[in-house]
Amino acid sequence: MARFRCPDCGYVYDEARGDPREGYAPGVAFAALPDSFVCPDCSVRDKADFVADEAPAHPIAAMPGTPPRA
Amino acid sequence: MKTFVVSDPQRGTIVYRDRKRHLWLASLFYPLVALSGVGLYWVAAAEWVLWIPVVSLYAGVSLLDHWVGADPNNPPEAVVPLLEADGYYRWLPMLTVPLHFAVLLALAAFVATHALSAAGVAVAALTAGLYSGLGINTAHELGHKKTEVERRLARIVLAVPVYGHFCVEHNRGHHRHVATPEDPASARMGESIYRFALREIPGGFRRGWASERERLARQGKSAWHLDNEILQSYLLSALLQGGLIAAGGLVMVPFLAIHNVFAWWQLTSANYVEHYGLLRQRAADGSYERCQPHHSWNADYVVSNLLIYHLERHSDHHAHPTRRYQSLRSFADLPTLPNGYFGMFLAAYVPPLWYALMDRRLLALPHIGGDLGRVNVDPAARARLERRYGGAASLAA
Numbered sequence: 021m022a023r024f025r026c027p028d029c030g031y032v033y034d035e036a037r038g039d040p041r042e043g044y045a046p047g048v049a050f051a052a053l054p055d056s057f058v059c060p061d062c063s064v065r066d067k068a069d070f071v072a073d074e075a076p077a078h079p080i081a082a083m084p085g086t087p088p089r090a
Numbered sequence: 091m092k093t094f095v096v097s098d099p100q101r102g103t104i105v106y107r108d109r110k111r112h113l114w115l116a117s118l119f120y121p122l123v124a125l126s127g128v129g130l131y132w133v134a135a136a137e138w139v140l141w142i143p144v145v146s147l148y149a150g151v152s153l154l155d156h157w158v159g160a161d162p163n164n165p166p167e168a169v170v171p172l173l174e175a176d177g178y179y180r181w182l183p184m185l186t187v188p189l190h191f192a193v194l195l196a197l198a199a200f201v202a203t204h205a206l207s208a209a210g211v212a213v214a215a216l217t218a219g220l221y222s223g224l225g226i227n228t229a230h231e232l233g234h235k236k237t238e239v240e241r242r243l244a245r246i247v248l249a250v251p252v253y254g255h256f257c258v259e260h261n262r263g264h265h266r267h268v269a270t271p272e273d274p275a276s277a278r279m280g281e282s283i284y285r286f287a288l289r290e291i292p293g294g295f296r297r298g299w300a301s302e303r304e305r306l307a308r309q310g311k312s313a314w315h316l317d318n319e320i321l322q323s324y325l326l327s328a329l330l331q332g333g334l335i336a337a338g339g340l341v342m343v344p345f346l347a348i349h350n351v352f353a354w355w356q357l358t359s360a361n362y363v364e365h366y367g368l369l370r371q372r373a374a375d376g377s378y379e380r381c382q383p384h385h386s387w388n389a390d391y392v393v394s395n396l397l398i399y400h401l402e403r404h405s406d407h408h409a410h411p412t413r414r415y416q417s418l419r420s421f422a423d424l425p426t427l428p429n430g431y432f433g434m435f436l437a438a439y440v441p442p443l444w445y446a447l448m449d450r451r452l453l454a455l456p457h458i459g460g461d462l463g464r465v466n467v468d469p470a471a472r473a474r475l476e477r478r479y480g481g482a483a484s485l486a487a
Contacts, residue, residue, distance in 0.1 A: 029412045043306075043307070061236050062410070063265045063266055064266065
């Protein structure tokens with residue numbers, strides 16, 4: 021189960037958890053999300069913009085509104 | 091004054107003091123100015139004093155913006171995580187929520203218990219509506235955040251002006267489609283605020299409802315399920331305003347109607363000035379370029395920004411919608427309004443004045459360079475604007 025991160029706001033789509041509020045059950049693969057998927061938190065990054073998130077996000081890097089470290 | 095200290099591996103120790111830290115209390119307590127008219131009424135025993143809070147907001151803040159001027163100071167990027175985590179800033183918008191309820195309830199009680207003329211009822215309703223419009227701004231700050239408590243409070247405060255669809259519509263609709271002809275919440279060049287309102291108010295409602303219906307459909311639920319966050323807010327509105335009519339009598343019906351529409355009108359006004367005429371370019375595949383800093387009008391006036399949680403630092407807000415108000419930054423060389431939002435609202439209400447102030451300013455922006463093809467033009471005004479500005483590429487020179 022992989023994790024994918026919004027490069028603007030730090031939202032993480034964790035395949036193991038899904039995003040039930042958005043209607044994606046635990047276990048739904050990121051690849052299976054519709055192409056119209058936008059970041060549920062900031063809405064200004066699309067599915068294609070998301071990046072693989074290998075390690076759990078550092079608490080500071082995951083601060084809302086904080087751009088990720090280059 | 092609190093000092094933030096960060097040790098940055100490249101840049102050494104960074105020290106930042108937020109000079110606005112305590113001034114943000116103005117955003118918290120400003121709704122209470124609405125009640126000053128009632129206080130004056132008791133002292134002066136005259137109805138005309140009820141106009142003072144309405145007039146002082148528009149005229150007073152416009153003048154203060156002119157006199158006090160702009161604030162180009164920004165927090166260093168390295169300090170932003172500390173600012174975002176500071177609970178003090180987080181509490182202020184949350185504490186503003188009950189004040190919006192208090193203002194509506196107090197003005198409703200005043201109207202229900204005093205023998206006012208029709209004009210007196212109307213001005214009390216306008217005053218309440220003005221501050222409930224600020225409630226939409228409070229909901230805007232809260233509704234962009236990631237915590238459930240802030241999002242819930244946004245829906246709760248939206249119940250005051252009966253605008254529960256705002257957060258869904260704004261986050262999922264406006265932010266994605268901003269500065270395109272498809273966005274009902276982005277004004278077009280040559281479109282008066284009055285025509286804009288007729289597109290913005292119903293268009294925003296339809297888009298918000300459709301977005302929430304889609305989310306619920308993905309969960310396998312009907313749009314009328316109680317998990318519909320728009321419905322939750324509307325139900326609270328029904329309780330609140332139904333209760334006021336039951337308790338305050340029929341005078342509450344016109345009072346609340348004027349209050350609601352005038353609160354929506356505040357949002358319409360903000361939407362009108364924030365993106366007037368600005369247009370994202372299309373790529374070869376027809377998709378729009380990402381929203382850039384030059385797709386929002388900004389105003390960096392100290393006073394009005396302190397009243398509306400830095401909303402006028404609008405480009406940074408669109409670049410990073412979840413960023414909190416205390417961290418929003420000002421940038422040089424962005425589209426800039428000649429006064430704060432309150433002054434610009436007044437100008438917008440007189441369309442010839444608005445066009446005189448804004449149309450040349452819009453065409454002179456560096457990325458437009460006088461080219462109407464790079465402007466979001468109202469189709470109904472296109473022929474007139476092309477006659478007037480068609481050969482205006484020299485404007486940018």
